[in-house]
Amino acid sequence: MPEADPILSMRRISKSFPGVHALDKVDFALQRGEVRALMGENGAGKSTLIKVMTGVEERDEGRIFLDGREIDPHSPHEAQELGISTVYQEVNLIPTLTVAENIFLGRQPTSMGSLDWKKMNSSAVAALDRLNLELNVKRLLSDYSLAVQQMVAIARAVDVSAKMLILDEPTSSLSVEEVEQLFAVMRMLKAEGLGIVFVTHFLDQVFDISDTITVLRGGQLVGNFVTASTTRVQLIATMMGKELKELERGPARVASPDAPGAESLIEIKGLARKGSIEPFDLRLNKGEVLGLAGLLGAGRTEIANLLFGIDKAEQGNVSIEGEETNISSPRKAIAEGFALCPEDRKSAGIIGDLSIRENIFLALQASKGWFRLISRKTQQEIAERYITMLSISTPDADKKIKELSGGNQQKAIVARWLALHPRFLILDEPTRGIDVGAKMEIQNLILSLSREGISILFISSELSEVVRCSQRVAVLRDHVKIGEMSGDQIDESAIMHYIAEGAR
Amino acid sequence: MKLRVDKKYMPIVATIAVAVLLYCMIGFIYPKFFSLRVFVNFFRDNAFLGVIAVGMTLVIITGGIDLSVGSMIAFVGVFCAYLMEKTKLNPLLVFVLALSAGSLIGFLMGALIHFFKAPPFIVTLAGMFFCRGVANMISLESIPIYNPTFNAIMRFGIPLRHFIMVPTTVLIFLAVMLVFLYIAHFTRFGRDVYAIGGSPQSALLMGLRIGRTKLLVYTLSGFLSALGGIVYILNVPAGNSLAGVGTELDAIACVVIGGTLLTGGVGYLAGTFVGVLIQAIIKTFLTFSSLSSWWTEIAIGVLIMIFILLQRSFSQLSVLSRAHAQVKLRKPGGAETGGA
Ligand SMILES: Nc1ncnc2c1ncn2[C@@H]1O[C@H](COP(=O)(O)OP(=O)(O)OP(=O)(O)O)[C@@H](O)[C@H]1O
Ligand SMILES: [Mg+2]
Numbered sequence: 091m092p093e094a095d096p097i098l099s100m101r102r103i104s105k106s107f108p109g110v111h112a113l114d115k116v117d118f119a120l121q122r123g124e125v126r127a128l129m130g131e132n133g134a135g136k137s138t139l140i141k142v143m144t145g146v147e148e149r150d151e152g153r154i155f156l157d158g159r160e161i162d163p164h165s166p167h168e169a170q171e172l173g174i175s176t177v178y179q180e181v182n183l184i185p186t187l188t189v190a191e192n193i194f195l196g197r198q199p200t201s202m203g204s205l206d207w208k209k210m211n212s213s214a215v216a217a218l219d220r221l222n223l224e225l226n227v228k229r230l231l232s233d234y235s236l237a238v239q240q241m242v243a244i245a246r247a248v249d250v251s252a253k254m255l256i257l258d259e260p261t262s263s264l265s266v267e268e269v270e271q272l273f274a275v276m277r278m279l280k281a282e283g284l285g286i287v288f289v290t291h292f293l294d295q296v297f298d299i300s301d302t303i304t305v306l307r308g309g310q311l312v313g314n315f316v317t318a319s320t321t322r323v324q325l326i327a328t329m330m331g332k333e334l335k336e337l338e339r340g341p342a343r344v345a346s347p348d349a350p351g352a353e354s355l356i357e358i359k360g361l362a363r364k365g366s367i368e369p370f371d372l373r374l375n376k377g378e379v380l381g382l383a384g385l386l387g388a389g390r391t392e393i394a395n396l397l398f399g400i401d402k403a404e405q406g407n408v409s410i411e412g413e414e415t416n417i418s419s420p421r422k423a424i425a426e427g428f429a430l431c432p433e434d435r436k437s438a439g440i441i442g443d444l445s446i447r448e449n450i451f452l453a454l455q456a457s458k459g460w461f462r463l464i465s466r467k468t469q470q471e472i473a474e475r476y477i478t479m480l481s482i483s484t485p486d487a488d489k490k491i492k493e494l495s496g497g498n499q500q501k502a503i504v505a506r507w508l509a510l511h512p513r514f515l516i517l518d519e520p521t522r523g524i525d526v527g528a529k530m531e532i533q534n535l536i537l538s539l540s541r542e543g544i545s546i547l548f549i550s551s552e553l554s555e556v557v558r559c560s561q562r563v564a565v566l567r568d569h570v571k572i573g574e575m576s577g578d579q580i581d582e583s584a585i586m587h588y589i590a591e592g593a594r
Numbered sequence: 595m596k597l598r599v600d601k602k603y604m605p606i607v608a609t610i611a612v613a614v615l616l617y618c619m620i621g622f623i624y625p626k627f628f629s630l631r632v633f634v635n636f637f638r639d640n641a642f643l644g645v646i647a648v649g650m651t652l653v654i655i656t657g658g659i660d661l662s663v664g665s666m667i668a669f670v671g672v673f674c675a676y677l678m679e680k681t682k683l684n685p686l687l688v689f690v691l692a693l694s695a696g697s698l699i700g701f702l703m704g705a706l707i708h709f710f711k712a713p714p715f716i717v718t719l720a721g722m723f724f725c726r727g728v729a730n731m732i733s734l735e736s737i738p739i740y741n742p743t744f745n746a747i748m749r750f751g752i753p754l755r756h757f758i759m760v761p762t763t764v765l766i767f768l769a770v771m772l773v774f775l776y777i778a779h780f781t782r783f784g785r786d787v788y789a790i791g792g793s794p795q796s797a798l799l800m801g802l803r804i805g806r807t808k809l810l811v812y813t814l815s816g817f818l819s820a821l822g823g824i825v826y827i828l829n830v831p832a833g834n835s836l837a838g839v840g841t842e843l844d845a846i847a848c849v850v851i852g853g854t855l856l857t858g859g860v861g862y863l864a865g866t867f868v869g870v871l872i873q874a875i876i877k878t879f880l881t882f883s884s885l886s887s888w889w890t891e892i893a894i895g896v897l898i899m900i901f902i903l904l905q906r907s908f909s910q911l912s913v914l915s916r917a918h919a920q921v922k923l924r925k926p927g928g929a930e931t932g933g934a
Binding site for chain 2 (some may be wrong): 146166167170176178182183186187191195196198200203205246442488543558
């Protein structure tokens, strides 16, 4: 590194897991008052680098210096004592404790040797206030949504006055406003001289907040950039190790407007459930991709849950191919040929100790009944097909899924539902935490599935994605469906205006 | 009084309601049940169980279990009786030795659980056989205790009315309860115990000292079960290697009835206190009614089942309430958007 006196510098860090070189002689440095974006495809080794920095994983070789002194943290506790504060990928808090406790656990304020709950609660309110968030800090963390939990995790990390802050994909479940808020806080901390490591797959965010960029690929350092003098394409090309021109053709937009002869698959009339979604109508044709747009908490996931029978509708009806059907449980939904790829993969998706193969064929086996076992050979074939199709990076299909990187776990979950060959597929944020290349693959997949005649309900916070893949888009705001657009009407700014202003 | 109770405290409220209901119903049938003497005896007869259940509560909140506690009673009883009667050591010194031995055994079990990632069930099961075995090795026969100092401690008590007094054992139980209520709610260690049970992986990543906390919890459980053993011989002054068989299950029952989840992370010492009382009430009822003592077991079995069903429905309720937790995100401009 040319600049002298970095806060943190790591030299020739290596780490391997059985079958993978997660890190291969990686150098890394962080200066005072800089935001360094750490980028790379799924499985590139970003989270592993962070875990080595903070003592969660032991490195195989390499040295770490903090403020010029060599350090060797063996646990997150030691790292924290040294002044390294971290938000790990996936929310890592205690759902059974209150919001305030989650922010202060391990460093609660005390008075005369005993915990001062009053002070803790009021300090928690103050800490959240920095992120412009107002919660009842005495409620259990599990009472709040994933996005809010993520914000609480950030509030916890930011509140410690540390030397450096590490954020591993903190924004993957946040809304635009929440991200803004986070960035405001990051800029403030930066001005105070803190160094920040920021991992994300959102290019916009990288260019918005970071000063420098470090790119990893396949466990190796492939480049350090100054953000201001780097282009997106250059960055993507470095991440993927591909030629620039290959990237320039993304998936083609398919917005063929509602063909007059389209057969409808699902017809929804006045479906509603108190507290989650107001009555709405929705139609979905065969082979159509219907996007759901709206801010976080606007009711998108709620619609998915209603359609899949996880929540029961209180009024309204659903007909499938003209026949009124009562979808009262996910089991019924699956029997009707529905599939749902849920938003929260950690609690509703992966089964960590099972292999990738098992995680993929789980839903397929369940739909066949547990007595007609799928042969090991077929299982293997299915798993391998999807591993190649979605380019899940793993040495083999028998690796435990919890050992995959976050983004690759997400792909495996998508594969689980694709293996069912559903006629109606609900994808709730399928591209969260997935790298640019894989995102394109998933988008392409959505388009090709719809060409095969599968109807898809596509929920995503990334408008550009919704726009690119959907033939029609339904817009939600505050638990109300406020409109629909189709064909050429669909574009990002139109949707944003719609969300902001309601009617046009 | 407001009728609305925070759902966090619902299990405790339910436990208290059951205790009061049982007490009143039985008191209705046997008016003598309401006497002060009977009430004091609830505590006297179950003080050892209460002391042990406190440690068990902590262990269960971390997501573990301690099966060694019943055998520890036998071991400590025989150990103390032997030293006091055969080697004539000073009782206070003997108590200190017994408590140290109990803590050490607890510590070793904790170490096995933490460092070798051995399942608590297996480790403490081994501890259970070990303690019982050592008790048998020291003496197969019951050793009665005649030591005068010991007897003085035994007879000590705070008089309430003539012929009714609160004995040392009950004082110990109440003191332990209060100290641990404080530890659980007003120390970092106490909160770490809850955190570890709620999510061990997260607790680690949050920078909590999991190892230290776990070791301390099992050490404390060892200490408290040794103390429970001392309380036991203060009630029945003899060291018997057959004492305390099945006490670990009674203790677990008290904890579960008190609203603590066996999955860890959620638990109430106050609930355990009421759980001990409920067991005391049922046992006393059976001595009043001359029903066979097997009814205690049946009654406790039914109660546990009811409580587990109650807990299921509470946790379902809390899932529903999640959608209603209000979040306000203030935009820099000042406008507010609501969301769930
Ligand atoms: N505990 C583990 N056991 C075995 N292999 C692991 C383990 N943790 C990570 N790996 C492997 O190490 C590699 C790097 O993973 P890492 O989580 O660092 O990726 P990442 O860059 O953070 O990706 P993502 O963007 O998907 O989060 C992956 O191939 C992953 O499968
Ligand atoms: Mg990662």
